[in-house]
Amino acid sequence: MTTVxxxxxxxxxxxxxxxxxxxxxxxxxxxxCAQACTACADACLSEGMVGELTKCIRTDMDCAxxxxxxASVLSRHTGYDANVTxxxxxxxxxxxxxxxxxxxxxxxxxxxxxxCAEACRSCEEACQELLxxxx
Amino acid sequence: MTTVxxxxxxxxxxxxxxxxxxxxxxxxxxxxCAQACTACADACLSEGMVGELTKCIRTDMDCAxxxxxxASVLSRHTGYDANVTxxxxxxxxxxxxxxxxxxxxxxxxxxxxxxCAEACRSCEEACQELLxxxx
Amino acid sequence: MTTVxxxxxxxxxxxxxxxxxxxxxxxxxxxxCAQACTACADACLSEGMVGELTKCIRTDMDCAxxxxxxASVLSRHTGYDANVTxxxxxxxxxxxxxxxxxxxxxxxxxxxxxxCAEACRSCEEACQELLxxxx
Amino acid sequence: MTTVxxxxxxxxxxxxxxxxxxxxxxxxxxxxCAQACTACADACLSEGMVGELTKCIRTDMDCAxxxxxxASVLSRHTGYDANVTxxxxxxxxxxxxxxxxxxxxxxxxxxxxxxCAEACRSCEEACQELLxxxx
Numbered sequence: 001m002t003t004v005x006x007x008x009x010x011x012x013x014x015x016x017x018x019x020x021x022x023x024x025x026x027x028x029x030x031x032x033c034a035q036a037c038t039a040c041a042d043a044c045l046s047e048g049m050v051g052e053l054t055k056c057i058r059t060d061m062d063c064a065x066x067x068x069x070x071a072s073v074l075s076r077h078t079g080y081d082a083n084v085t086x087x088x089x090x091x092x093x094x095x096x097x098x099x100x101x102x103x104x105x106x107x108x109x110x111x112x113x114x115x116c117a118e119a120c121r122s123c124e125e126a127c128q129e130l131l132x133x134x135x
Numbered sequence: 136m137t138t139v140x141x142x143x144x145x146x147x148x149x150x151x152x153x154x155x156x157x158x159x160x161x162x163x164x165x166x167x168c169a170q171a172c173t174a175c176a177d178a179c180l181s182e183g184m185v186g187e188l189t190k191c192i193r194t195d196m197d198c199a200x201x202x203x204x205x206a207s208v209l210s211r212h213t214g215y216d217a218n219v220t221x222x223x224x225x226x227x228x229x230x231x232x233x234x235x236x237x238x239x240x241x242x243x244x245x246x247x248x249x250x251c252a253e254a255c256r257s258c259e260e261a262c263q264e265l266l267x268x269x270x
Numbered sequence: 271m272t273t274v275x276x277x278x279x280x281x282x283x284x285x286x287x288x289x290x291x292x293x294x295x296x297x298x299x300x301x302x303c304a305q306a307c308t309a310c311a312d313a314c315l316s317e318g319m320v321g322e323l324t325k326c327i328r329t330d331m332d333c334a335x336x337x338x339x340x341a342s343v344l345s346r347h348t349g350y351d352a353n354v355t356x357x358x359x360x361x362x363x364x365x366x367x368x369x370x371x372x373x374x375x376x377x378x379x380x381x382x383x384x385x386c387a388e389a390c391r392s393c394e395e396a397c398q399e400l401l402x403x404x405x
Numbered sequence: 406m407t408t409v410x411x412x413x414x415x416x417x418x419x420x421x422x423x424x425x426x427x428x429x430x431x432x433x434x435x436x437x438c439a440q441a442c443t444a445c446a447d448a449c450l451s452e453g454m455v456g457e458l459t460k461c462i463r464t465d466m467d468c469a470x471x472x473x474x475x476a477s478v479l480s481r482h483t484g485y486d487a488n489v490t491x492x493x494x495x496x497x498x499x500x501x502x503x504x505x506x507x508x509x510x511x512x513x514x515x516x517x518x519x520x521c522a523e524a525c526r527s528c529e530e531a532c533q534e535l536l537x538x539x540x
């Protein structure tokens with residue numbers, strides 16, 4: 001399958017001083033986290049105790065939307081604007097932390113929440129690392 | 136047509152202390168700005184001088200994605216998390232400012248850039264006002 | 271606020287034989303329907319009887335995503351491909367019908383479902399009319 | 406990283422008779438194709454000959470939006486509606502074919518178009534296979 005790394009390697013102009021490994025990982029994590037959150041929201045909807053999972057479902061939906069948008073912003077290099085990238089990475093790290101915390105409270109009861117919390121923690125970490133590398 | 140205000144009025148739980156007028160306006164501006172940015176990116180693609188508009192197209196695409204996600208986050212009230220809302224509003228204000236500035240530099244040559252810059256300025260202002268009201 | 275019609279009027283190239291009024295209305299309906307569905311899914315999550323609304327929430331989420339994408343595809347005119355537009359309009363009409371039907375079954379109990387069903391019926395109709403005009 | 410297969414395995418209700426391997430592959434292909442198309446559109450923007458790539462950029466953007474939405478629809482199983490899934494898979498296959506064809510005409514000049522065409526062909530195939538399995 002075509003990978004994030006493959007596509008990045010074909011960009012025809014200068015990428016500037018960005019850390020390619022951290023950028024690649026961050027896009028991969030955002031894409032995987034968005035899918036995990038969408039699937040977790042839906043799995044929560046099918047639990048008998050859905051009434052206790054409404055905050056989890058909402059947080060999953062926000063996190064999915066924010067991760068998808070962050071992956072798109074990070075996949076564009078033409079006319080790079082560090083302010084937009086930085087603000088979006090901060091929003092993504094915030095949403096991933098909120099979702100990891102919320103899913104984390106149900107992780108021992110719902111395997112989908114446990115996996116989703118892992119995806120969110122991993123994505124939050126990748127956003128923070130890329131933020132650190134942007135200076 | 137069903138309006139943002141109509142839907143907000145039907146929310147069955149407590150909305151907390153949020154300023155409904157500022158929230159409504161911010162969702163409306165995000166939705167309108169996303170459409171304007173998508174249309175502006177495409178109009179730029181059809182200009183003869185597209186080679187000089189590549190930064191504008193990229194900024195339009197980021198702004199469209201970020202405004203769409205912000206509208207979705209603001210349309211959800213269940214399990215409200217002020218940190219996520221605030222971070223997304225900041226990202227949206229940043230993207231709208233960047234896009235208004237970029238489109239603004241072509242506003243006298245391209246009517247779509249002039250209208251898009253207006254939509255972005257207006258959306259940026261609505262995000263800042265809602266941010267101010269969140270405290 | 272910048273309108274769909276305003277932006278369409280600034281497109282710098284030939285729009286072909288497309289019916290501008292039907293195109294404008296369809297984009298407006300898709301944008302309004304996406305917001306209504308996102309708000310309805312969240313309102314359902316806050317109902318005490320959320321366990322009976324899980325199909326409604328899911329259908330709302332699909333319809334919101336599909337309407338947003340349809341609005342974006344319809345907002346682009348450069349390199350027009352009738353096959354893609356037609357297939358997306360058919361998917362959108364199908365999703366809107368499914369969501370109107372599902373929300374319709376709760377319309378007498380939940381005002382948000384009543385309004386959302388109206389938005390979906392109206393959007394389905396606009397998609398069908400534009401499909402008819404495309405030939 | 407959390408995988409599509411991992412998340413699917415945690416769904417707490419009955420998935421019906423759907424072919425899990427074909428569903429998993431189709432979601433993976435949609436997610437990968439969306440990222441490839443977003444990156445290809447941006448890479449095209451940075452080519453000196455951008456004026457000759459405007460149809461390619463537009464098709465990439467449509468395909469990215471449609472693949473993202475298809476991945477989301479396919480990641481939800483609660484309240485499954487075969488009509489919506491089928492219509493969205495048809496739209497996705499149509500968009501992927503259009504994008505593969507368009508990128509394919511530049512594949513010998515631009516490595517990003519060559520890789521993107523591959524991603525689109527592969528995603529189109531996965532959509533067709535899942536459509537076939539749905540009956």
